Amino acid sequence: MWWFAKHKKVDIIAAGWLEGMTDIHCHLVPAVDDGSRSLDETRQLIEAMRSVGIQRIITTPHIYRRYPHNDSDTLRQAIERLLPELSDLEMPLTLGAEHMLDEGFETHLAKPLLTLGDSKYLLVETSFVGAPLDLYRLIQSVISAGAIPMLAHPERYLYMDDKEYSRLQGAGCAFQLNLFSLTGMYGERVEKRAQQLLERGLYSFVGTDTHRIERFRKTIASAKTYARYEEPIRTLMSNNQTLMPPHEQCTSRASM
Numbered sequence: 001m002w003w004f005a006k007h008k009k010v011d012i013i014a015a016g017w018l019e020g021m022t023d024i025h026c027h028l029v030p031a032v033d034d035g036s037r038s039l040d041e042t043r044q045l046i047e048a049m050r051s052v053g054i055q056r057i058i059t060t061p062h063i064y065r066r067y068p069h070n071d072s073d074t075l076r077q078a079i080e081r082l083l084p085e086l087s088d089l090e091m092p093l094t095l096g097a098e099h100m101l102d103e104g105f106e107t108h109l110a111k112p113l114l115t116l117g118d119s120k121y122l123l124v125e126t127s128f129v130g131a132p133l134d135l136y137r138l139i140q141s142v143i144s145a146g147a148i149p150m151l152a153h154p155e156r157y158l159y160m161d162d163k164e165y166s167r168l169q170g171a172g173c174a175f176q177l178n179l180f181s182l183t184g185m186y187g188e189r190v191e192k193r194a195q196q197l198l199e200r201g202l203y204s205f206v207g208t209d210t211h212r213i214e215r216f217r218k219t220i221a222s223a224k225t226y227a228r229y230e231e232p233i234r235t236l237m238s239n240n241q242t243l244m245p246p247h248e249q250c251t252s253r254a255s256m
């Protein structure tokens with residue numbers, strides 16, 4: 001009986017785990033990165049996200065060399081243009097960004113920071129192949145700029161080991177789980193790594209990292225993980241909620 005309870009899996013969508021979620025990681029600004037390709041796709045994504053229970057969104061376009069036009073100014077302008085086109089959907093939506101920690105990163109610290117929904121958290125990522133040589137210097141530069149680095153999907157950095165995760169937390173990083181890592185979307189190794197980090201209590205926040213409509217529909221059609229993770233996930237979701245700006249929010253304007 002005990003074994004059964006520990007190993008029972010549930011469909012997290014059918015079980016309503018995402019009900020009331022504030023998603024703090026997704027790529028909904030059309031045609032600025034590898035996320036939504038058009039206004040129409042953004043609208044479909046918002047409807048699909050709402051259908052699984054997501055109620056507020058901080059969208060996080062990529063800022064890194066591959067998308068040289070993206071910086072805090074151009075993305076703020078893009079969301080100002082976008083929000084009136086979405087107002088009829090009545091989905092609270094505001095802006096953040098996902099910053100790649102690479103050699104161009106520090107130029108973005110010289111501009112007004114594009115934190116998550118005007119909070120103190122700056123969403124950062126590394127390559128999936130390896131960390132930059134000066135990773136800890138870059139993390140310190142975020143802190144010196146007055147923000148807290150939140151590392152996106154640490155479970156997907158399979159090059160990291162336990163020692164590295166502890167060192168990152170010691171350096172002041174918060175960790176954000178990619179929810180669908182737990183359902184096997186990125187393969188078994190990432191799923192196991194996400195389980196380990198969740199069981200060690202290393203995550204503080206959770207995002208969906210939604211990019212495109214076809215993939216999102218496929219993902220939510222079959223999204224299963226262990227029932228015992230419901231409580232820790234709910235804790236992460238309530239942390240997410242603290243990041244959404246209080247002055248409701250922005251179907252007609254960006255918060256920053």
Ligand SMILES: [Fe+2]
Pocket residue numbers: 025026027098152209
């Ligand atoms: Fe992302």
